[in-house]
Amino acid sequence: MTHTATTSSGLVAVLRGITPDEVAAIGTALAEEGFAAVEVPLNSPQPFLSIERLAAAVGEVCVVGAGTVLNVDDVARAHTAGARIIVSPDTHVEVITAAIELGLRPYPGVATPTEAFTAVRAGARSLKLFPSHLLGITGMRALRAVLPAEVELLPVGGIDEDNIGAWAAAGAGGAGLGTSVYRPGDGADIVRARARKLCAAWSSATA
Numbered sequence: 714m715t716h717t718a719t720t721s722s723g724l725v726a727v728l729r730g731i732t733p734d735e736v737a738a739i740g741t742a743l744a745e746e747g748f749a750a751v752e753v754p755l756n757s758p759q760p761f762l763s764i765e766r767l768a769a770a771v772g773e774v775c776v777v778g779a780g781t782v783l784n785v786d787d788v789a790r791a792h793t794a795g796a797r798i799i800v801s802p803d804t805h806v807e808v809i810t811a812a813i814e815l816g817l818r819p820y821p822g823v824a825t826p827t828e829a830f831t832a833v834r835a836g837a838r839s840l841k842l843f844p845s846h847l848l849g850i851t852g853m854r855a856l857r858a859v860l861p862a863e864v865e866l867l868p869v870g871g872i873d874e875d876n877i878g879a880w881a882a883a884g885a886g887g888a889g890l891g892t893s894v895y896r897p898g899d900g901a902d903i904v905r906a907r908a909r910k911l912c913a914a915w916s917s918a919t920a
Contacts, residue, residue, distance in 0.1 A: 722865060724749055724890060725751070725800075725887060726894050727890060728740075729756070729897075731753060731897070733758070736753065739895065740771045740775070740777075743771075743775070743908050745905070748775065749887065750777070752779065752798070752800055754779075755780065755782060761790055762794075765795055767795070768795025768796070776797050776798055777798075778800055779791035779799055783801065784807075784808065788811040797817055798817060798818045799820065800819075801820065801822050802822040802841075804823055804831050806835045809821055810835060819837045820839050820840070820867060822843040823856075824843060838863060839864075839867055840867065842867060842885075843889075844869070844870035848868075853868060853884070854883055865886035866886060867886055867888065868889070869889030870889075873890075874910050877911060893911065894908055
């Protein structure tokens with residue numbers, strides 16, 4: 714039997730390199746195709762403006778997040794812009810705490826049991842398994858076996874239409890998808906077509 718967390722984030726689009734002028738159209742396409750969340754990494758151009766525009770466009774139907782959040786000040790700025798999730802590549806206790814205090818959901822990056830339990834003890838209940846293509850499904854299963862049932866693992870890195878079903882079957886609560894759904898310069902139609910295939914593969918594996 715697959716050990717699955719009680720919380721499932723579903724599919725999260727990582728729009729690294731997105732610009733404010735294109736974010737609303739691409740975010741709308743993703744939300745309409747079934748993505749549960751859309752994240753703007755903070756190393757994108759004018760990220761807080763993009764988060765603000767994304768929240769205005771799809772915030773009622775889709776969770777808007779900030780990614781690559783490395784410090785407490787950026788947690789506050791992301792919250793002000795309209796983000797509801799805070800995604801980081803590392804386990805930063807102060808960032809986790811700041812997000813929770815603002816009513817946001819942190820997704821700290823973890824790659825080891827020590828990082829995972831540090832994040833859980835700080836209050837995180839959704840962990841970004843990163844880089845998941847190096848840890849693999851075997852690594853995720855090992856973490857899943859020792860973590861509390863209510864803690865979700867969200868693999869990020871190297872996940873695409875071909876392997877997303879295997880991650881779902883292994884107990885992932887969702888997946889963060891970057892270049893498999895969006896690359897800088899892609900139009901909304903291209904993103905929509907990719908999103909449709911990814912959502913269909915995920916739905917088939919989790920039905």
